[in-house]
Amino acid sequence: MSKKSKKKGAFIIEREYIDDQRIIEPEHLKLEEVDMSGRWGVLVLPRTIEEFNHSLYEEIKNHPRGRNIHKCWQCGNCTAACPVAEENPLFNPRYFIHIVKMGYKLELEKFKDYIYLCGSCGRCSEVCPKGVDPSGVMEAIGTVLRRYKL
Numbered sequence: 347m348s349k350k351s352k353k354k355g356a357f358i359i360e361r362e363y364i365d366d367q368r369i370i371e372p373e374h375l376k377l378e379e380v381d382m383s384g385r386w387g388v389l390v391l392p393r394t395i396e397e398f399n400h401s402l403y404e405e406i407k408n409h410p411r412g413r414n415i416h417k418c419w420q421c422g423n424c425t426a427a428c429p430v431a432e433e434n435p436l437f438n439p440r441y442f443i444h445i446v447k448m449g450y451k452l453e454l455e456k457f458k459d460y461i462y463l464c465g466s467c468g469r470c471s472e473v474c475p476k477g478v479d480p481s482g483v484m485e486a487i488g489t490v491l492r493r494y495k496l
C-alpha cells in the first residue's frame with residue numbers, strides 16, 4: 347500500500363526537477379525472467395527544449411558578481427553546503443547556474459520564487475573549487491530576473 351502511494355522515481359537524485367509525466371515506472375515487467383518491476387525498470391523520457399535565451403546568461407555574466415559563472419563545472423559543492431538547499435530541495439544553486447548557462451529561461455522562470463530564497467550567507471562561495479562565487483551569481487540572477495520583471 348505505502349509502496350504504491352510512493353512518488354514515481356522517488357529514488358532519483360534531484361527528482362524534483364523531472365516532470366511526473368516523463369517518468370515511466372512499470373508495475374510489472376519481466377525481461378528474460380528477470381523482474382524489472384518498479385525502480386529497476388524506470389525510464390526517464392527526454393525533455394524537449396525549444397527555446398534558448400543566451401542573453402540571460404550574458405546579462406548575468408556582465409553583472410559584477412556573476413562574472414565567473416562560466417567557470418562552473420557543476421560539482422555541486424555549493425548546493426551541498428547551502429543551508430537553504432538543505433531545508434528545501436527545490437532550491438539548488440548548482441542547478442540554477444546550469445539552467446542559466448544553457449539558456450533555459452522558461453525553466454528559470456519556473457523556479458524564480460525559489461531563487462529569491464537565497465540568504466546571501468556566502469557558504470557556497472567558500473566551498474566552490476572554481477572561484478565561481480555562487481552566492482554572487484545568485485544575487486546576479488535575482489537582479490536580472492527583476493529586470494525582466496519575472
Ligand code: SF4
Pocket residue numbers: 424427428429430431439463464465466467468469470471480481484
Ligand atoms: S549564499 Fe545563498 S546559495 Fe549560497 S549557501 Fe548561502 S543561501 Fe545558499
Ligand code: SF4
Pocket residue numbers: 417418419420421422423424425439440443470473474475476477478479480
Ligand atoms: S561549487 Fe562552484 S563549480 Fe561547483 S557547482 Fe557550485 S558554482 Fe559550480
